Amino acid sequence: MYNAIICRYHEIAIKGNNRSMFEKRMVENMYYLLRKLHDIRILRVRGRIWVEFKDKSCFSDEQLVLVKEQLQRAFGLESFSPVIMCEPTMDALKKAVDSSCRPYFAKAFEKKKVVSFRIRAKRSDKDFELNSKAIEIALAEEVGKEYDYDSLTVDLENADLTVWSELREEFAFVYYEIIRGPGGLPVGCNSPVLALLSGGIDSPVACYEIMKRGCRCDFLTFHSDPYTPPSTIDKVRRIGHHLNLFQRPARLFICNLAPLQKLIRDNCNPRFRTVLYRRMMFRIAQIVAEKHKRLALLTGEAVGQVASQTIKNMATINESIDMLVLRPLVGSDKNDAVKLARRIGTFDLSSEQVPDSCTVFAPSNPATAAPLRKILEDEARIPEYKDIMREVIDNIEMITP
Ligand code: ATP
Ligand code: MG
Numbered sequence: 001m002y003n004a005i006i007c008r009y010h011e012i013a014i015k016g017n018n019r020s021m022f023e024k025r026m027v028e029n030m031y032y033l034l035r036k037l038h039d040i041r042i043l044r045v046r047g048r049i050w051v052e053f054k055d056k057s058c059f060s061d062e063q064l065v066l067v068k069e070q071l072q073r074a075f076g077l078e079s080f081s082p083v084i085m086c087e088p089t090m091d092a093l094k095k096a097v098d099s100s101c102r103p104y105f106a107k108a109f110e111k112k113k114v115v116s117f118r119i120r121a122k123r124s125d126k127d128f129e130l131n132s133k134a135i136e137i138a139l140a141e142e143v144g145k146e147y148d149y150d151s152l153t154v155d156l157e158n159a160d161l162t163v164w165s166e167l168r169e170e171f172a173f174v175y176y177e178i179i180r181g182p183g184g185l186p187v188g189c190n191s192p193v194l195a196l197l198s199g200g201i202d203s204p205v206a207c208y209e210i211m212k213r214g215c216r217c218d219f220l221t222f223h224s225d226p227y228t229p230p231s232t233i234d235k236v237r238r239i240g241h242h243l244n245l246f247q248r249p250a251r252l253f254i255c256n257l258a259p260l261q262k263l264i265r266d267n268c269n270p271r272f273r274t275v276l277y278r279r280m281m282f283r284i285a286q287i288v289a290e291k292h293k294r295l296a297l298l299t300g301e302a303v304g305q306v307a308s309q310t311i312k313n314m315a316t317i318n319e320s321i322d323m324l325v326l327r328p329l330v331g332s333d334k335n336d337a338v339k340l341a342r343r344i345g346t347f348d349l350s351s352e353q354v355p356d357s358c359t360v361f362a363p364s365n366p367a368t369a370a371p372l373r374k375i376l377e378d379e380a381r382i383p384e385y386k387d388i389m390r391e392v393i394d395n396i397e398m399i400t401p
C-alpha cells in the first residue's frame with residue numbers, strides 16, 4: 001500500500017549556497033544505497049526528499065525492509081516515513097486511511113483492550129475546503145466507523161497510535177511511522193580522510209563518526225606478518241567491509257609494519273616500543289594520505305585509554321608528522337564507544353580475539369610518558385628506518401574490502 005517514502009533532513013546546518021550541494025549529495029547517496037531497487041526516482045521537493053517508483057507502484061514488504069535498513073545508513077537524514085500518496089481530496093484521503101489503518105490498529109489491540117489514537121493533519125493548500133482541524137475530525141470519524149467506540153479513545157498528547165496526514169496542492173498523503181535516520185551530513189559533502197583502522201573497538205566507531213560529518217574514509221591498517229596471523233588482516237577487512245555499507249566502497253591499504261618493529265626491537269629502549277611503533281605508523285599514514293590527496297588522518301584515540309594515549313605520549317607521537325589528525329573519540333568514555341559500536345554493528349567483529357600489530361614485541365611495562373628527547377635519541381640510532389619505511393610503503397597492498 002505504500003507508494004512513496006518521505007525523507008526529512010535538518011535544514012539548519014545547510015543554509016545558503018551549501019544547501020543545493022548538500023541536497024544533491026544526499027540524493028546521490030540515496031540512489032546508491034537503494035541501488036537494488038530498480039526504476040526508482042528520488043526527488044527534492046520543498047525541503048523534503050521523496051523516493052518513489054517511476055511507475056508510482058507500491059513497495060513490496062521486502063522492498064520496504066530494504067528501504068528501512070538502507071535509509072538508516074543515509075547520513076544526513078533526520079527521519080523518514082513510508083507514505084500512502086493519493087489525490088488531494090478528502091475522499092481520497094479517507095480511502096487512504098481506510099485502506100491502511102487496520103494492521104496498525106490490530107497491532108495496538110494485541111497489547112491493549114482500549115487503544116488511544118490521534119489524527120494529525122497538515123494542510124499547505126490554504127484554499128482547501130476544510131482546515132486542518134476539520135480534516136482531523138473527518139479522518140477520525142472514518143477510523144471510528146471501523147471500531148467499537150468502547151475500545152477506542154482519542155488522546156492528543158500520548159496516543160498509542162498516530163495517523164499523520166498532509167494535504168498539499170498537488171497531492172495528499174498518510175503515514176503511521178516516523179523512523180529515525182542517522183542524522184549528520186551526507187558522506188562526500190566534506191573532504192575524504194585516511195583512517196587508521198585497527199581491529200579494536202574504537203577506530204571503526206571513529207570512522208563512523210567522521211563519515212557522519214560528511215567525510216568519506218579510506219582505511220589503512222598495519223599488521224606484523226609473520227608475527228601476527230593472516231586472521232589479523234582478515235578481521236580488519238571485514239570491519240572495513242561493514243563500514244563501507246555506509247559509504248561508496250572505499251579502499252583498504254594493508255601495510256606490514258614488522259620490518260620496522262624488528263629494527264626498533266633490536267636497537268631501542270623496550271619501554272618506548274609502542275610509542276616508536278606509533279610514530280612509524282603515523283609517518284607511513286601521512287605519506288599514504290599525501291599520495292592519495294587526503295588532507296587528514298583519523299584515529300580512534302581517546303585520552304587516557306591505554307599507555308600510548310596519555311597526553312604526553314600522544315604529543316610525542318603527533319610530533320612525528322605534520323598533518324591534521326582527527327580524533328572524534330578523544331574525550332569519550334569506552335562505554336560510549338562500545339554502545340555506538342553495538343549500534344552500528346561493528347562490536348561483534350571487533351570483539352573477536354585476534355592478535356594486534358601494536359602488541360608484537362610489546363613490553364609488559366610500556367612508558368606512559370616517553371620523553372621526546374629520549375625518543376629522538378632512539379630514532380637517531382636507527383637511521384636506516386627511512387629506507388626500510390620506503391620498502392614497507394612500496395609493499396602496501398590495496399583492496400576494496
Ligand atoms: P582501537 O580500539 O581503535 O584499536 P585502542 O583503544 O586499542 O583503539 P590503540 O591500540 O592505542 O588504542 O590505538 C589507537 C589508535 O591507533 C586506533 O584507534 C587506530 O586508529 C590506530 N591503530 C592502532 N593499531 C592500529 C593498526 N594495527 N592499524 C591501523 N591503525 C591502528
Ligand atoms: Mg587497538
